[in-house]
Amino acid sequence: MNKGIPLKTRAEINAFNGSKMLKVIGLDEFVSSGICDNRHCLLLPNYDPNQRELLSLDWGAVAIQCGGIPSNLTVPVISKLEHPEVISTGDVIVLNENRVDILYRRKSTANLLFVTERCNHQCIMCSQPPKVLDDGWRFEECHQLLELIDRDIPVLGISGGEPTLQRDGFLKLLEHAKKALPSTQLHILTNGSAFEEYHYVEQIIQLGHQQIVWGIPIYGSTPQQHDYHTQVLGSFNKTMHGLYNLGHVGAQIELRVVLTRPIIENIVELSEFIVRNLPFVS
Ligand code: SF4
Structure with missing residues (x-):
């Protein structure tokens, strides 16, 4: 299903240095489970200014797949992904300075x-x-x-x-x-x-x-x-x-x-x- 999708992508990561492992969670899963903590990265297809409060919650990071990003957030914001399709909900990712690595892919049968x-x-x-x-x-x-x-x-x-x-x-x-x-x-x-x-x-x-x-x-x-x-x-x-x-x-x-x-x-x-x-x- 994911044949050909790389296991890493270049990205811009604001307000972050070092390395950090996080589980990706989508908006639907957040709403249904209520999960929100610093071990999770909220994945959004794009940024809507009405979501600013949501982005200010205690996330480990926020990933915005396309478009602009909010300013003045203290949470690390991942944007400008070279391969936006690389990250999906349920995956486990590692943030490095200018890169996101995928260590676990929910849709794969070969983790x-x-x-x-x-x-x-x-x-x-x-x-x-x-x-x-x-x-x-x-x-x-x-x-x-x-x-x-x-x-x-x-x-x-x-x-x-x-x-x-x-x-x-x-x-x-x-x-x-x-x-x-x-x-x-x-x-x-x-x-x-x-x-x-x-x-x-x-x-x-x-x-x-x-x-x-x-x-x-x-x-x-x-x-x-x-x-x-x-x-x-x-x-x-x-x-x-x-x-x-x-x-x-x-x-x-x-x-x-x-x-x-x-x-x-x-x-x-x-x-x-x-x-x-x-x-x-x-
Ligand atoms: S045992 Fe496996 S990992 Fe080790 S050298 Fe042989 S093929 Fe490579």
């Missing part, structure tokens, strides 16, 4: 928590090659986001990089997701190597989240094929141990196969390997 850009693999076909940097702040951002995402979202992805690199941080995030979005299925993309430690799998199970699908890739029927793709010696063994440990506790596993040329050339062997050795994957 996710982006936990880190770091990874312990270096896959040859990675669409987002890992970076060496300290991006621990992303966990904090994900926690904030969990509080603002619609409660009835059916599925939420968790991805990176490798989301389990910060083991305790990842456990805390799952715990928070269970509390904030109790009926939402989590679809977690991981290389599975962290689960070679059975104790870590046990810790996850103890959280009692009933709706997790683990999306784990396998790149070959031999260690050589898999490790060639990940560029990490021993990664096949770790991922296989992880898969068995998850299988042992009855976790729901989605096995992911990327069709590189070497994998296509060995697809029959890989299929047979999966059928014989991983019959518990769903």
Whole structure:
């Protein structure tokens, strides 16, 4: 539905500097729910001078999609959006100095928590090659986001990089997701190597989240094929141990196969390997 709509737009933001995460609310929703606080950004298609009082309420910001803006307001006012269609009611946005980023889009079926850009693999076909940097702040951002995402979202992805690199941080995030979005299925993309430690799998199970699908890739029927793709010696063994440990506790596993040329050339062997050795994957 939103194919092609960017996840950020340039904008002018008056009376603001720094960074701020807000949930977008439209006039209809404000009227029906009465919600008005500094965690919300009121979205108006244009400015009507009769609405000045409304704009002076305790909003985190006000976004005006087209036309002029009121003067002398203390609330941050977002205007002159390069792509006004980028922001819709229900979305979660982050304001930066001259930019608005969209972290959650109500109309999308593919929302996710982006936990880190770091990874312990270096896959040859990675669409987002890992970076060496300290991006621990992303966990904090994900926690904030969990509080603002619609409660009835059916599925939420968790991805990176490798989301389990910060083991305790990842456990805390799952715990928070269970509390904030109790009926939402989590679809977690991981290389599975962290689960070679059975104790870590046990810790996850103890959280009692009933709706997790683990999306784990396998790149070959031999260690050589898999490790060639990940560029990490021993990664096949770790991922296989992880898969068995998850299988042992009855976790729901989605096995992911990327069709590189070497994998296509060995697809029959890989299929047979999966059928014989991983019959518990769903
Ligand atoms: S495991 Fe995923 S994020 Fe890490 S390098 Fe491979 S494809 Fe990229």
